[in-house]
Amino acid sequence: MLTLLGVAAVVVGFAVRLNPLLVVVIAAFVTGLAAGMTPVEVLEAFGKAFNENRFVTVAYLVLPVAGVVERAGLQERARSLIGRFRQVSVGPLLILYLAFRQITSALGLTSIAGQTQSIRPMVAPMAEGAVETRTGPLDAATRQDVRAMAAGTDNIGLFFGEDIFIAIGSILLMVGFLASSGITLDPIQLSVWAIPTAIVAFVIHGARLVLFDRRTRRRTAG
């Protein structure tokens, strides 16, 4: 039971907004010590896993190009470009992006878009521009909402598209797990059953984007 103290440490640490890196290290020590490991063993296990997971941080290789195009005015261009298409409002824009992200992820192309390379330089400025065209300059709260919605749309499109692709990590994990339990399945059998949820995700989030569109319009009109 004591090993669950580590989970508690994470929850409390995040709740009181301690620096998350520190929270993670503390949680690792609490968990490891409760499970009977020595501090050195915990540090070794943690360091080994950190080193093995370096690929997670490789994504920041796209920062230089994102910064260069930003320096040259891409965000401003994205914002004014959308302003020229007056009929495109924020709802349909993000619904289109959602569909794009779900379909390309379903084809296995999960890394062609993302928060650093698409949302910050292009999609978020376009979404802001689409609202600004209708309502004039945004207040800080609306700007935050529009940006957060753009970021959330990327995540939702990715999560509920990628599992339709047969060679994605989660599908392979399931195949491996079932095989070790004596159930043989082909990846394609699992991936077709990701389609119903993908459609429902598109409908639910699409409906929310339509409502979000109306809300931003009302907020700024009123």
Add this chain to the structure above:
Amino acid sequence: MIQLSAVYLLAGALFAAFAVLSALDRNNTKRLGNALFWGLVALSFLAGDRLGDLGNGVLVLGLALIAGLGLLGRGAPATTSPEERRSLADRFGETLFVPALSLPVVVAAGVLATKYGGLTLMDPKQATLISLALAAVIATGVGLVLLRQPLMSPLQEGRRLMDTVGWAALLPQMLAALGAVFAIAGVGELIGQLVTSYIPMDARLTAVAVYCLGMAGFTVIMGNAFAAFPVMTAGIGLPILIRQFGGDPAVICAIGMLSGFCGTLMTPLAANFNLVPAALLELPDRYAVIKAQIPTALPLLIANVVLMYAFAF
């Protein structure tokens, strides 16, 4: 053939450049903290395999202490002003999109050519990461030439964005490491046992609901549906839904995993999806992205329960 180790060398060089430029940045009062932090990340990429487990552990401890003690500042390299950017935007027009869009094109081409086209330039198991690294280099070159930007701008602008993300950049990797410690300590199995021993699951709908909600809830705690899946499926999915009620394993596992993804949308522990974007978009509320996602995640989770109940039996 290009291996993942080459990508790590490139990443190490980039972080080393961030560290050096941070150290030289007189406008940042905490420049030494920044230099040390990104320097440690560079060291991890360049020499992580030679540091040993304990060495890597000490390195991580250093990162956490620098961040936790507030020694990390935010560098402000000289960049273009909003007015300059507006006039550059008018001058370059739609050309500005070319470097940004060449990135996905190169990634897609690299991945597809390696998987289906017989391209042997890169290790097929790491095609996505290697393509991403190649695309980052090519797109940067395209941007420099096409938009006539200064030679140092990729590094300086990259550093500016890196400091915007700050310590949050390392959180996903740290959480992955925490997951490994959780696994050694058997945290997952313990929670799985608690769930299965305290909730009666003699009705099919209850069992489906407990499995889906458990996947989501467990993902919220662990930050990762991959960690939740083996525990919940071994505890509920396999013995109860598949063996006892005769459910279709493909439907149960596929929708169970997607229920976990609903949990991913709601947890700060899935830092790369939820906290890093908030930092990157400079949102005052660290949890703004999660708040934007919860109203989609909850109804979708209920929809998953319904879908599983309808199609698995």
